[in-house]
Amino acid sequence: MNEKSLVSVERQTEYSIEKQKSETRIFVKMYVDAVRTGLIADMGAKNWTTLCVIASHMNEKGECYPTQDQIAKGLGVSRQTANKYVNDLLEYRWQGQPVVRVVKERENGKFTNNRYTVLPVSNLEIFNRVK
Numbered sequence: 001m002n003e004k005s006l007v008s009v010e011r012q013t014e015y016s017i018e019k020q021k022s023e024t025r026i027f028v029k030m031y032v033d034a035v036r037t038g039l040i041a042d043m044g045a046k047n048w049t050t051l052c053v054i055a056s057h058m059n060e061k062g063e064c065y066p067t068q069d070q071i072a073k074g075l076g077v078s079r080q081t082a083n084k085y086v087n088d089l090l091e092y093r094w095q096g097q098p099v100v101r102v103v104k105e106r107e108n109g110k111f112t113n114n115r116y117t118v119l120p121v122s123n124l125e126i127f128n129r130v131k
Contacts, residue, residue, distance in 0.1 A: 005031060006030070006031050006033050006034035006037060006039055007028060007029065007030050007031065007034055007055075008028075008029050008031075009026060009027070009028050009029075009055055009056075009058055010026070010027055010029055011024055011025070011026050012024070012025050012026075012027065013025075026056075028052055028055055028056060039094060042094065043092060043094070043099075046085055046088065047085075047088060047089045047092050049075060049085075050071075050075065050085045050086060050088070050089045051089060051099065051100065051118070053066070053070075053071055053074035053075055054066060054071065054086070054089070054100065054116050054118070055118055056074065057070065057116075058118060061117075062117050062118050062119075063115055063116070063117050064115070064116040064117070064118065065113060065114075065115055065116075066116070067113070068082060068083065071085075071086060086102075090102055097119070098119060099118065099119055100116055100117065100118055100119060101116070101117045101119060102114050102115070102116050102117075103115045103117075
């Protein structure tokens with residue numbers, strides 16, 4: 001499959017002459033093809049923003065470990081509403097496949113956190129990783 005990326009997460013390092021130090025920033029970049037292919041329209045605003053908030057916590061493997069509070073704050077909603085948004089995103093399918101998977105991790109029989117993985121079908125690349 002040799003599809004173009006529709007969205008990417010990138011790391012950019014800048015050096016400030018004034019502060020005499022480097023700063024690394026991570027950002028999500030949407031390509032216009034995400035609109036032209038119909039991904040954004042099909043997902044809808046709620047799923048799109050939820051995906052972006054989760055993806056903002058992504059590591060190089062595509063894994064994300066945001067807390068419920070971080071997701072809620074990023075979306076500007078309550079934890080209860082954020083949980084509904086996340087569940088809706090988990091049920092969403094693009095071209096018949098999920099865009100995000102969740103693994104509920106346990107320790108001593110109790111849930112400790114959720115690990116979200118942004119799947120390749122979303123065409124959301126992380127740091128130019130190989131799909």
